[in-house]
Amino acid sequence: xxxxxxxxxxxxxxxxxxxxxxxxxxxxxxxxxxxxxxxxxxxxxxxxxxxxxxxxxxxxxxxxxxxxxxxxxxxxxxxxxxxxxx
Numbered sequence: 001x002x003x004x005x006x007x008x009x010x011x012x013x014x015x016x017x018x019x020x021x022x023x024x025x026x027x028x029x030x031x032x033x034x035x036x037x038x039x040x041x042x043x044x045x046x047x048x049x050x051x052x053x054x055x056x057x058x059x060x061x062x063x064x065x066x067x068x069x070x071x072x073x074x075x076x077x078x079x080x081x082x083x084x085x086x
Contacts, residue, residue: 003029006074007065015065034074047083
């Protein structure tokens, strides 16, 4: 399973612990800063996601470890990721 954790906090102990546990169980898991993701629209209206400018496959699971200090764009990215799966 491919798992994304959206968080602007690099080095968060809780996020590091989760990622390590997921990887131990055989999953692909990574923390992504929400501002490093770009949204694109293909012909026909299909949404695509790029990480640092490189197209990437959508994750099987995405959740957030963002709090009050998160950029507003982080929530926007979660909404769009949900739309990609719809």
